[in-house]
Amino acid sequence: MSLGFTLVYLCLLVVIPLIALFTKASSLTLQQFIAAAWTERVRAAYFVTFSSSLIAAIADTILGLMLAWVLVRYDFPFKRLFDSLVDLPFALPTAVAGLVYSSLYAHNGWMGQFLLPLGIKLAYSQSAIILVLTFIGLPFVVRTVQPVLESLDADVEEAAACLGASRWQTFTRVLLPSLYPALITGFALTFARAIGEYGSVVFVSSNVPGKTQIAPFLIIQRLEEFKYAEATAVAIVLLIASFAMLIVINALERRTQAANSAAN
Amino acid sequence: MHSIPKHMPTSTVVSASRGRSAQEDPWWVRWTLISLSVLVLSVLVILPIANVFYHAFSNGVAAYWNNLTGDRETLHAIQLTLFVVPIAVCANVIFGVAAAWAITRFRFPGRTILTTMIDLPFAISPVVAGLMFVLLFGAKGYFGPWLQQHNIQILNAWPAIALVTTFVTLPFVARELIPVMEAIGSEEEIAAISLGANGWQMFWRVTIPNIKWGLLYGVILCNARAMGEFGAVYVVCGRVIGKTETMPIRVNTLFEGGTSETYSSSFAVASLLTMLSLVTLFIKIALEHKTQADLKEAAQTHQTE
Structure with missing residues (x-):
């Protein structure tokens, strides 16, 4: 009975809507699809979406590795507080994130009044989108790397030290390789989340085609013009990109699990 | 070691x-x-x-209070959020328990496909999620004409908001429960049945007490996300001021309002959502200790067996 209910629920909420999306897309000919999903303006929006997401995901990977390292290895005052603050971007509604970031980096904002005279423009520019996406994705890498770092045995590092490796060599040659799967999973999760993000970006973007106009915005614009098929074409491109990410993540998780069970 | x-x-x-x-x-x-x-x-x-x-709070507490309660549209947005979110959370709790039960207590072909399907809403952009429901229920959508004939309004009304919110938050409870139920195992449940409990008694007296902290954890995360959902709701709600705006949508409308008054009102609504997320974090930390203790206990009883 529970299985039946689960299947019916998933069918109604996930499968039928997805079928509707693909049916709509398949009602277009290839030429129409390209005309809707691959014009200059749409390509520019993909470029803004994907390049901003990529830079934000790279930034989050570096920051996440550092935060995970510091939170696992070092002791400092209020460590527990900082540890739990990492999760805030998950709990904070994206609209609030967008609103507050647009206020912080505006010309009279807390950060903007110092940064703008230095020529750093972090409001209504692509940098603003990257910044807010970095905020949204901050917890992913930290939370994937942290447990792996905690589970590493001390003796590996001791062995490396005994064999004459410097601390840096131990880190890059011994520790980092065992963190790669977790880092890539975290990166992929951040990237996938950033591609689809809309709520926070709409507050900090000036919506200039080719500069700050993102692909999800185009979907909404087409919908407001009642051009359902055109909106669907753009959506399909985004969907395929995020499904590809999901497949990568699943494959990695399976490999890590296999490696773990082999080690035990 | x-x-x-x-x-x-x-x-x-x-x-x-x-x-x-x-x-x-x-x-x-x-x-x-x-x-x-x-x-x-x-x-x-x-x-x-x-x-x-x-x-x-920049204009004082009185102004803050007035921003929240003096505006009919803002009050309506708060009410709508408080009406729609429990629907989504309840639906996903029932689904989450059923799905976790099916996946951890039975072996059947396609179990991995099922778990992947549960994760799908995480991989779909909220805007695309909203679009899918517009394609189904919109005026030019697949069920649109039929719904219009029967005078049923789904899009641009609360049912669509509830639907997309449920979609976006679908994985939360199930994902929390699957590892917990997997770790606890079914021995106690089998024992209850063999001692003469019926299925319903076993579920309420054995299963639910075992998974209660994990369940609560899932509910908290699901609730936070449901209250804050923007993109998907933005697409389907039609943004009729005072009618179909949820709190996050109201934040956006006020932000675009342009005057300094609407600007601070927008921050007043945002502060409510921020408080919600801070409370969520606190409960989450408290629950994390409980669920981890539960999992450890389960692991230990397994080892001693």
């Missing part, structure tokens, strides 16, 4: 390795990294929270 010789107590190994500092970094590395981390979290996380409350 296969590498530690059996005759050696674990505690001495641990303390020896700490003392010898094979895992310790030079002090300047430590301090640079700690300062950088604190700086990053302060600028990215603490500063924004402070900023929300600063702007919300």
Whole structure:
């Protein structure tokens, strides 16, 4: 009975809507699809979406590795507080994130009044989108790397030290390789989340085609013009990109699990 | 810990390795990294929270209260959120328990496909999620004409908002429960049945008490996300002021309002959502200890068996 209910629920909420999306897309000919999903303006929006997401995901990977390292290895005052603050971007509604970031980096904002005279423009520019996406994705890498770092045995590092490796060599040659799967999973999760993000970006973007106009915005614009098929074409491109990410993540998780069970 | 010789107590190994500092970094590395981390979290996380409350209360508490309660449209947005979110959370709790039960208690072909399907809403952009429901229920959508004939309004009304919110938050409860139920195993449930309990008694007296902290954890995360959902709701709600706006949508409308009054009202609504997320974090930390203790206990009973 529970299985039946689960299947019916998933069918109604996930499968039928997805079928509707693909049916709509398949009602277009290839030429129409390209005309809707691959014009200059749409390509520019993909470029803004994907390049901003990529830079934000790279930034989050570096920051996440550092935060995970510091939170696992070092002791400092209020460590527990900082540890739990990492999760805030998950709990904070994206609209609030967008609103507050647009206020912080505006010309009279807390950060903007110092940064703008230095020529750093972090409001209504692509940098603003990257910044807010970095905020949204901050917890992913930290939370994937942290447990792996905690589970590493001390003796590996001791062995490396005994064999004459410097601390840096131990880190890059011994520790980092065992963190790669977790880092890539975290990166992929951040990237996938950033591609689809809309709520926070709409507050900090000036919506200039080719500069700050993102692909999800185009979907909404087409919908407001009642051009359902055109909106669907753009959506399909985004969907395929995020499904590809999901497949990568699943494959990695399976490999890590296999490696773990082999080690035990 | 296969590498530690059996005759050696674990505690001495641990303390020896700490003392010898094979895992310790030079002090300047430590301090640079700690300062950088604190700086990053302060600028990215603490500063924004402070900023929300600063702007919300910048004209005093009275103005803040007036911003929230003096505006009929804002009050309606709060009511709509408080009406729609429980629907989505309840639906996903029932689904989450059923799905976790099916996946952990039965072996059947396609179990991995089922778990992937549960994760799908995480991989779909909220805007695309909203679009899918527009394609189904919109005026030019697949069921649109039929719905119009029967005078049923789904799009641009609360049913669509409830539907997309349920979709976006679908994985939360199930994902929390699957590992918990997997770890606890079914021995106690089988024992209950063999002692003469019926299925319903077993479920309420054995299963639910076992999974209650994990369940609550899932509910908390699901609730936070449901209250804050923007993109998907934005697409389907039609944004009729005072009718179909939820709290996050109201924040956006007020932000676009352009005057300094609407600007501070927008921060007032945002401050409510921020408080919600802070409360969520606190409950989450408290529950994390409980669920981890549960999992450890389950692991220990398994080992002693």
